[in-house]
Amino acid sequence: MSRADATKARILQAAADEFATYGIAGARVDRIAKTAAANKNLIYVYFCSKEQLFDAVLDAHVTHGLDSVPFTPDDLPEYAGRIFDYCQQHPEVIRLATWHRLERADQDPTGTLRTAHETKLKALAAVQKQGGPGSDFSPTALLSFVLSIALAWNPTNATSMPTSVTETESTDARRRAIVEAVRHLL
Template sequence: MSRADATKARILQAATDEFAKYGIAGARVDRIAKTAAANKNLIYVYFCSKDQLFEAVLDAHVTHGLNSVPFTPDDLPEYAGRLFDYCRENPEVIRLATWHRLERGDRDPAVAAPARDAKLDALAATQKKDGIGSEFSPTTLLTLVLSMALAWNPSNITSLPASSSEAESADDRRRAIVEAVRRLL
């Protein structure tokens, strides 16, 4: 790895931590540069602006990360379980996606649309072929599956902490998600 690539990687990691903690508006380029042990000007050389740096972070962690979870339209319950696992292991993904929704409203990350459209097309084909979840449109079905898979993420205010009498493990929650999606279909 060249020095430039190493510096760029340090900047992306520092920016990931900064944006996950403070959001787009609260993130500071000075802190990112200091954490990355990089000259602040290099951030602008590599990424042009704080906004484009956020897009690079979002693409690297949210879009590519979530796309690394294999989408299986013929086995949506297990897909939901794998998505739950991925987000549990990578909490910054949910935080970054949440900041994007909070600060950018309904604007879809441009890089997310092709992957989402491919999932919807694959789901529509599976519904047509097997009748799985055919009571719902592909968009509604995918939204419901994603909502269930991400129900226990830390930024979900409707996610209740387990009381002392019902201490659920991550495995218990995963099983519940998989079963809920199975029943949905």
């Protein structure tokens, strides 16, 4: 890895932490530079603006998530379980996605989010057309329901109870409940 690539990687990691914590409006480029041990001007050279840096961070995390949790339209219960697992291991992804929805919902500069969503909908439609499960719902509704169930316990979900209220329920029990809920949905 070249020195420039190593610096970019440090900037992206520091920016992911900063954006996950403060959002785009609250993030500070000077804090990102200090955490990354990089010159603040390099951030602008590499990414042009704070918003484009956020887009690069989000795209990297979305791409990693898509690579780590392949979509299985013929096994939606287990897909929901894997989404839950991934979010447990990478809570920053949920926070970044939430900040994106709040501050940049009209932006998808690389098309990664839109393309992934459209691909999933086409795959669901194909499975449903072959008599697969969930054909009582449109592909859009079914995918929305599955993702909502998979993300039910994430901290940004407005209906999620505080940890102090639900601490008796183990992570494994929550995962089993998610898988079973999606199974019942189908």
